[in-house]
Amino acid sequence: MIEKQQEYIEPTELTEDIVAQFLTDHPDFFQKHPELLNRIKVDTPERGVVSLVEVQVNKLRGRIGELEEEITQLMSLAAQNDCLFHEFSSIQKQLLLSENFSQAVAIIEKKAIELNLTAHIKIVEHSHPKYHVEQSALDNFVKKFLNGHSAYLGRLRKTDRDSLFAYGGLDLSSSDLGSFAILPLGASSKPMGIIAFASRDGGHFQPNMGTLFLEQLVSVFHYLLTQWSKLDNE
CATH class of the missing domain: 3.30.450.40 (GAF domain)
Known part of the structure; x- marks a missing residue:
């Protein structure tokens, strides 16, 4: 009996693009491997080398700050609109009474x-x-x-x-x-x-x-x- 030889498959070279694509295709990867988060280091111009968790936390803090600023602007705009509403309601009443x-x-x-x-x-x-x-x-x-x-x-x-x-x-x-x-x-x-x-x-x-x-x-x-x-x- 002649045995079939297994086809040799040359391993694919691991590149940054392949890793990035893998993580994109598997967004839950770090949920399955949370121990890796603190081991991954990111070089930032503001704080030097920090963990990926710290990078994510800082991004969330920045986004929260932006949202708070947007809310403040919306509240200010609402107050201005309320003032304008009363101003123009008053003038419209006066106009309707004009002869x-x-x-x-x-x-x-x-x-x-x-x-x-x-x-x-x-x-x-x-x-x-x-x-x-x-x-x-x-x-x-x-x-x-x-x-x-x-x-x-x-x-x-x-x-x-x-x-x-x-x-x-x-x-x-x-x-x-x-x-x-x-x-x-x-x-x-x-x-x-x-x-x-x-x-x-x-x-x-x-x-x-x-x-x-x-x-x-x-x-x-x-x-x-x-x-x-x-x-x-x-």
């Missing part, structure tokens, strides 16, 4: 001053030059900055500011100084005008900020404008 355009504008401008801002209300073909904006200037702004969005937040160059806020100008000495929150009155694609809040602080209004309360305020003001327009036409 005409002049009263409503005075309410908005007063509140802006209290918030260390400047309010600018611009309506196409308004009879008063302070509140008038050219249709071409409004169309250009809508196309360039709104593009279907409900608001624009950020800086404006001097040329864009001058065309939109022609009357009286803005007391901003630098061409890019200051930041704005600008919302359309009516549909963003074809508004009848805009309401803008300007800050001398270039970082006050930023694109990632929420505009829910401002949008509600502008909606109330736009509704009142349409109602007063109907009365004027009767």
Whole structure:
């Protein structure tokens, strides 16, 4: 009887990649061999050579610190939102009690001053030059900055500011100084005008900020404008 010779298999060279792949494929390896955790040493720039357990503990501590900071920021944001909610709820009530355009504008401008801002209300073909904006200037702004969005937040160059806020100008000495929150009155694609809040602080209004309360305020003001327009036409 002839015996079959066993095929010789050359052992595979153990490399770092093979070890890494093995540990990836077997994530419970160290659970089955916990005695290895303290024997594995990692060279860190902060503390020198430490055990793998210490590395994991330090990473967890760092992550806990990051989460605590995020929670603190969220709590601060919640407090700010609560304050803004009461501020804008109050002004909306005042607007609904106003009897005409002049009263409503005075309410908005007063509140802006209290918030260390400047309010600018611009309506196409308004009879008063302070509140008038050219249709071409409004169309250009809508196309360039709104593009279907409900608001624009950020800086404006001097040329864009001058065309939109022609009357009286803005007391901003630098061409890019200051930041704005600008919302359309009516549909963003074809508004009848805009309401803008300007800050001398270039970082006050930023694109990632929420505009829910401002949008509600502008909606109330736009509704009142349409109602007063109907009365004027009767």
